Amino acid sequence: MVIDLENVSFQKAKKPILQDISWQVRPGEQWAILGANGSGKTSLLKLITGYEWASAGRISVLGSVFGSVNIHELRKRVGWVSASLDQRYQMHEGMPCADVIVSGVHASIGVHEAITKADGERALALARSMGLEHVAFSPLSQLSQGERKKAFMARALINEPELLILDEATSGLDLSAREQLLAEVERMLTRKQAPTLLYVTHYPEEILPSISHVLLLKKGRVLAAGRKEEVLTASLISEALGLPLTVEWANGRPWVKATTAFAHGLDNGD
Template identity: 45%
Template sequence: MILDVKKVTWQRDETTILQNINWQVRGNEHWCLVGLNGSGKTSLLKIICGYTWPTSGEVNVLGNLYGTVDLREVRKSIGWVSTALIAQLHEHETAFRVILSGREATIGLYSVPSAEDVKKAEDLLITFGCAALKNRPFGALSQGERQKVLIARALMASPRLLILDEPCTGLDLLSREQLLAMIEQIAAQPNGPTLLYVTHHIEEILPCFTHTLLLKDGAVDQAGPNDQVLTAERLSRFFGVPVNVQRSQGRSWISLGEEATV
């Protein structure tokens, strides 16, 4: 079991942000977490990564029951890619040094990397088609290039769980598809990490993702295999308006139904 969340509720002041969340992710699965803005996605991620403690419930990640382990050690096996991280990184650092810093999950590089680390960072640059970016300042990269560097940074520590928090935000169509193709590469690796992909765009759910959890108003609306969750009936109920679902190249594309567009 990669992730086992049982009856997790989180309250902030008098407001319930998450309510009775149950979610299990197994080693042969890659999941998408879908929710509209304000649905509680980021709050749930912070609990999974051990940055926020639930008001009640139980969290077990990679066989580690939270409350009985050193969360700092657990986080070394979790890669988290988020646009929020961009603001924390030093813009003058080269893309190569940003990737190397992922080995210790630090903001900035404060130790001399080993020859093995240097080789791994160079290989990641080549794998993701970013070799030309090696010595460019992180602040001079495009949004798409930054996201590729952040994913490579997360992979430096060989995480067992990789969380991609809305990585396509702000990308144009071509950059988005290039990034999604890179994510498919990661999913295809025999010993690669389990992926949790967070989005509010159904069309970003790639064929490599096996399951989807729909989060609505802080509660699980639906969770299960994609062919059961990504249906017109269930998505219409989730979004609160009639939607049509078309499938092409293993992906689902939605549009508003006639009743919703009148």
């Protein structure tokens, strides 16, 4: 089992954040985690990666049960890309793109330890595979938002993780850059040795053809979990996101629209 959560709850300052979460991710499955702001998506990721500890329940990740595993060693098997990573690199805007990628070897912000020739070659190979060869030696400050996101994804992949977490990876991107990044994720998922993916988003249309399953969260609880075709229904998505929606499928992706009545209400200023 890649991830196994049994009756997991989490509270902070006595406030319930996650309640009675039971969820399993099996080898070969690729998951999206979908929910509105405040639904508990990021808190769930922090529990899975050991940056927060559950108030109750049992957590197992990559076959290791929390409480009897070295979390620091476990994290070496997990790649994580989030908006906070970009923020942490704002103090290193002069760092070349290739160095950003290679910093993932030691999961550091910046390069502070010796890097082998093989590490450097692997970083450049990842840059090429992500279409970043032309900016590999350019400072981070000169990269577009889309290129930055790709660099951080390459950083997460350099240790060939068994589990890859992309937390709102397209945040801040325009439509073109978003679709380019999503295409890169889809290419990665079709490779033979692809890691298990947890793709966290607010937007159902970002759930790619190669993503097989969806976990739907609402107010810290599991609303639904299973194969995406069974979970991404109009009724369930409407309940999770808090507004009436319809769902249409095109090219293996779900596209949601507000219902006519709701859209008219917006047009009338209601």
